[in-house]
Amino acid sequence: MPKVAAESILFNGTIWCGLGEEAVEALAIWQGRVLATGSRDEVFAYRGKSTRMIDLKGGFATPGLNDAHLHLISTGLSINWIDATPEAAPTLSSLLNIIRERAETLPPGTWIKARGYDQTKLDVGRHPHKSELDAVAPEHPVMLARACGHVSIFNSKALELASVDEKTPIPDGGLIEQKNCVLTGMLAENAQDVVRKAIPKPTIAELVDAIEAGGNMLLSFGITSVMDAAVGHVAGFDEIRAYNIAKVQKRLPVRTWLALLGDPNISIVEQCYEAGLVSGAGDDMLMIGAVKIFLDGSTGGRTAWMNQPYLGDDNNTGVQIHRDEQLEILVLDAHKKGYQLACHAIGDGAISQLITAYEKALAAHPDADRRHRIEHCGFSTPEQHRRMKKAGIYPCPQQVFIYDFGDTYVSVLGEERALSSYPFNTWKELDFKPATGSDSPVCHPNPYPNIYSMLTRKTGKGTVMDARECVSIEEALQAYTEFGAFSQKLENVKGRLVSGQVADIAVFSRNLLSATPEEILNDTRCILTIRGGEIVFARA
Template sequence: MNIAVSQSLASDRSGEATARPIADIILRNGPIWCGRNEGVVEAVAIWQDRILASGRDADIASLAGPATRIIDLKGRLATPGLNDSHLHLISLGMMMDWVDAKPTTAPTLESLLSAIKERASKTRPGEWILARGYDQTKLDVERHPHRSELDQAAPDHPMMLVRTCGHISICNSKALELAGIDESSPTPPGGLIEQQNGRLTGLLAENARAPVWAVIPPPTQDELVAAIERGGRHLLSYGITSCMDAAVGQRGGFGEIAAYHRAKREGRLPVRTWLALLGDPDKTIVPQCYEAGLISGTGDDMLMVGAIKFFLDGSAGGRTAWMSKPYLGEDATTGVQMMSDDELNELVMDAHAKGYQLACHAIGDAAIEQLITAYERALAAFPDPNRRHRIEHSGFSTPEQHDRMVKAGIYPCPQQVFVYDFGDAYVSVLGEERGLKSYPFKTWINLGLKPATGSDAPVCEPDPFPNFYAMLTRKTWKGTVMDASECISIEEALQAYTEYGAFSQKMENVKGRLVPGQLADIAVFSRNLLTASPEDILDNTQCDLTIRGGSIVHDRLGVS
């Protein structure tokens, strides 16, 4: 037990050490995993919002006082609070009110259309109906829904159905009409307007969706704050105490910054949030943020400006991730390149020179190549060995690219749950040679690239247990093994979800481990993940208790 560090937490105004504080909360009687290097201890003490001490039960007991709350773990595992290092918090909260089109809810085209039809029956004619979560590779018809089918399900409403990846939308005729899209509309750079036999199918990809979003009523600030609160409470129920919102400004523009600060001010920000500012030229909020002094590191432990986000390509399952070699199929597509080299190089150089960290979306190997090159140019012009520019997703990176990432200090930030949810789709559109080797997590760890993990919610559920399962087994939901050589241990998986998540945000000295002085963010699970089978982790585990900053913020059983 580190008493010296514990004592540093209690000082009078002159800076002199005072008597050791008495713990507010002590957790005991169960394994407490403090970090990959720290291992398991018997008990941990919390004082105010920090870890006071951790160690043997007998030693920690000496820190208890009459008012100390003792939490009996009863053999359950406690870990640092999880850090979902890439999701969309506002979108998650807002889409919890949309039609649920996920395969688990609507596995057939008929059930999907029925859910849309039911929502239409309860919605005033002319109002928008929005749905998200379908995956054509998991639908019984194994294709995208068609515009005409959405017309039949919602004939009196403009309707948009978003694929699970968030990069493809299917719109009905009323939505396309409002957006001004018809058979003569030119395809925008970095986009796709699909036609078959000279007729719109309703499928829009990437930048082609912008006219539709432009005519959907934007959320009010009240709705944005409610979404932050609703989505954040959902995260707490899984033991997630920190996250990155990966594209702030996507729906509400600069108003999303105001909404986050209002949520924090009103006590309605449930999770520690690291903001990635949307920087895409057509809807960037970066100039307003920079003018206001909001650069990387601005804020505090609860709400901080993190990085700038550019989108370089789409999704592999949607065949829009930018690949160096074509997808399978007759169209020989290599996906969608969102920006030219010159445009990206200029944007990255400008953001880097202004002091921003960058966290850019690149899934295909061609997009990753473009991004690494832009990062290398910026780092050569303005050296900063600790900037920690990130490649979000980085699904199909190559060994040569890994070597360059190590040399330049560029870090992958993947979502291993993609292996579980979308692995079979990757194989179907890319073949086994490329598909099975996607998201090479063990390789990244061995190279010292400290990969974090997350869910990309609402692309996937923020539920961490499929993510753990994928890291441990490399199995998809259908049981396909996606290159078993990339499996990792549960300790490595926990480190990715905690310490590496903090590292990706330059906050590894603030959170991510249960050591004296770090934030008292703790998750307690219903079973011991260190000894449980991957199948039990996937199917039979829940988060029983979540502590954020020394306060209990989720108590599933209501007895702690």
Template sequence: MTLSAQTPANRARLQADLVLRNGPIWCGREDGIVEALAIWQGRVLATGSDAEIAALIGPGTKVIDLEGRLATPGLNDSHLHLVSLGMTRDWVDARPAVAPDLASLLDAIAKRAAGTKPGDWILSRGYDQTKLDTGRHPYREELDRAAPNNPVMLIRTCGHVSICNSMALELAGIDEASPTPPGGLIEQENGRLTGMLAENARAPVWAAIPRPTEEDLVAGIERGGNYLLSLGITSCMDAAVGQRGAFGEISAYHRAKRDGRLPVRTWLTLLGDEGRSIVPQCYDAGLISGSGDDMLMVGAVKLFLDGSAGGRTAWMNAPYLGEDKTTGVQMLSNEDCERQVMDAHVKGYQLACHAIGDAAIEQLITAYEKALAAHPDPDRRHRIEHCGFSTPEQHERMVAAGIYPCPQQVFIYDFGDAYVKVLGPERALSSYPLRTWFDLGLKPATGSDAPVCDPNPFPNFYTMLTRKTWRGTVMDEAQCVSIDEALQAYTEFGAFSQKQEAVKGRLVPGYLADVAVFSRNLLTAAPEEILKDTRCDLTILNGKVVFDRAAQKA
């Protein structure tokens, strides 16, 4: 039995608050599997056999029989957007599983419009043009017909492309004469707006939409966080705080924590792009990386360097397939990127910047290298968010500089076929090279980028094990990892990416008692069983049961 550091006299008096028994309990990739786990005052007290842990059970101890179900450290979704996840759950659901073709998508918008006051905004998210029967983005005229009396913004699943109807464009002040902003795209065909806006070109539309109140934000945090708990996710990173309500999101998070409405441990990444950055306000308030506690902590600064591969806006060195020969969207000049990275680095922030295409990754690595050379910090752990199309030469530089990828392997499942379509198999199949990153010691975490993808972890596990897309396409089988490695990515490496690997991500004495219990033993299940027939049955946060599927059904 492994006990936390207590004196012999104290140990004799200790009684666990909670005991999990009749495992298996996966404590960590290097920590092995045990039968039982004891929790005391929100921390792991001891691990061992059923007989060993029985000595810590007293009259006040709650005992949970796992009945052979697998328990693991609580999962850590290392990159999602918690506020957006919660708020978009009230939007029109345009995901392919709900709206598989253009007609059903437009019908869903029309139904929402029928019950909406004229002039009020209709927001929708989740479509993927590569999965629609038309194989293209919807047009603004189609949205006009579905909702003639309401402004509509339909957001692609990636979050980097929007389709707006005529009323939305008019409210945003966008017409055929509008100049395309740097790092943006306003699409026209035959001299007319199609309704498609990408990246920075969408800012006027967001400015025209009424800002959410602080209560709206808190409700979104609570709603999204409770959904994560139902999936076994106890920690997450909110990847760009400040996109909604500017500095008000910081206030909303602290209010949610104060009022007991912050369901999951949250690591805040501050929006840092000039013109909408909240970093100056946070820095003046003393909110730098590491500020806060285990429940709510300021993490990194986020800059956007490009868009998405499926939306053809990720910045690539070579063109996408097609006649337009686009290489995507470069959001920042080299000078601006290096200056903004340097500023945040000098202020003491970790950086976690969005870069998907190989050109964007190159730009970001160079900026990180220059900042680290000028102001060395061997453990700053600057991150590359997504890092989808990195190259072997870039990997070598990342290892040398201590720069870490933070990918979302579920992108392979949801978008892999789209990558093949827009880039060709040679470039697409080797994207998000998880096995390579493991072998190089780059400690890749994983996540969902929700609401880009659903935070449901089981498609993510499935893809890490098989490299298969939802259609069954195998995206370079050599990049598969084992289930132990997949769990490590979702737990210990998630904690490492947040500089919290000494307090969470493993079930060992003294660590935070965050636990996920699954309906199936992931360690022995076939990947297809994990994908289709597994759920989270029980979630424990800080030693307390915060989600119980059986109790919800009762």
């Protein structure tokens, strides 16, 4: 008998340990890590008097999923916001009715927040106007955020509280829309912060509550690790405090890798650096990851920075948030301080600008394994791939964007430019080890549409977005597990179920290897989630 007795043993199911590893019948856990895998007989040899036996009841187990790009605090905070997604409010009238009903329940002056609308999917085919929000909530400030989070509509009360009018200067990298010299209520990119400053900041207690609520929801989908992709965006350095309090109080449900907001005027990088919080600081549960800088906006909001204009608008190529020189200074400073960078760039214009900044920083201070990331990287080109490969730069996409927004991309860019977006198989073949994520609350963290889009390249409406970019189910799972860990330089810690790695495990209701894409999308549930050897979610 082995010298070590397992603390727990999983059995009576199929256990997928990672791409290239054999599926096994049983798995043993000791001190929060994988002790052994193999046949039932091989693993049962580690059974001791106090070993907890976990019957999978025919379930399908994988390494815990890693959502490599979402906003955990925002996900938790927005749980109680109005759901303005096309599913909840498919028409402008239904959306306004929901806002009216919320206003009737709240004292005058209370902020009403809603998120998720997509003007291309509304029946009117346009953004709502502030006057329409005024009509249903005249006594309440209202913020209606587009699904992408890069565009918001504010009503007159909200603009008044922020002292924004037709003469307000437009900040660099922002947009305050006017038509016929009158505000429409639409603000994009950096300009949104001008109004958001009038919204009361959440307290640290509220931030901790949001971390816990958002994290518990993620556990119910088998997600055990995440990157919070813009720490500091909601409440500045208080978010660092909240994360550490949540961890100490055992209210941090998921392993969290923090990307620190690094944009000018709102950056928390200097405070973190002075406190010694550089990339790699922390532990397996909470770690400082990268620095995040926004270079452009979103495709559906027509603010992603493209080299060619959007359809029907020859004067619009999106929003370039930083001048080249400014971005290069920001990137070099973070690089010199020892940070990995994970910067937002969707359009090919922004991607090119970011690659150049990374190349210059790496040339000035070489590091063969810094793994600077391009978050989203939706419309990259073959020439950009060549430069990325040479410099050791990695794309970090969200394949669920194909499912949720693919048809929107076609409507604003045309098929030729849109169908080949987020070229997942191309990146895989180039050995970029692309991870995947949800960008929640931009998209729901539910992993099944994400996996479905990797397998089929189909949008929610059924449009096929270049079938050459499809991958197999094992490759999709690898993206959600091993490659997510790689993107955080933690592939030796998590992402596979092999001896020595953390025992983070998701158990699903059906065998994903043999299920059809439609079965995965419509008829699969996470039934059990284990983090560090402990059961942290069990479906009733």
